Amino acid sequence: MKYVLMTLGLIFAGIGFVGIVVPLLPTTPFLLLAAICFSRSSKKFNHWLVNTKIHDEYVESFKRDKGFTLKKKFKLLTSLYILMGISIFIIDNLYIRIT
Incomplete structure (x- = not known):
């Protein structure tokens, strides 16, 4: 073990x-x-x-x-929103972009 x-x-x-x-x-x-x-x-x-x-x-x-401290939460959410924003521009499906 x-x-x-x-x-x-x-x-x-x-x-x-x-x-x-x-x-x-x-x-x-x-x-x-x-x-x-x-x-x-x-x-x-x-x-x-x-x-x-x-x-x-x-x-x-x-x-x-x-x-998490406020600074860590901000860094986490900022990186999350940046990655989600990039994926919105990459995907061609209109319904997924709206969602």
Whole structure:
């Protein structure tokens, strides 16, 4: 079970790190899952994850502020609206554009 949790933790951490670059992929939930998996499987990996700048920026601020700050919400919604706007111009179907 220990190795399964370590593998899942590495997968979730990898997805979380990719989520920093990809706008619609959430980062915080995957890093939280990775922290849970590492805390139950490996002290070494848990220490590594907790001491990364990414963990501090996303997970600790999420726990400390009890959610996303206004600045993070604004960044998230801005990137979401930009991607939705781009997709509206790419799609040729009028009904989808109206929706």
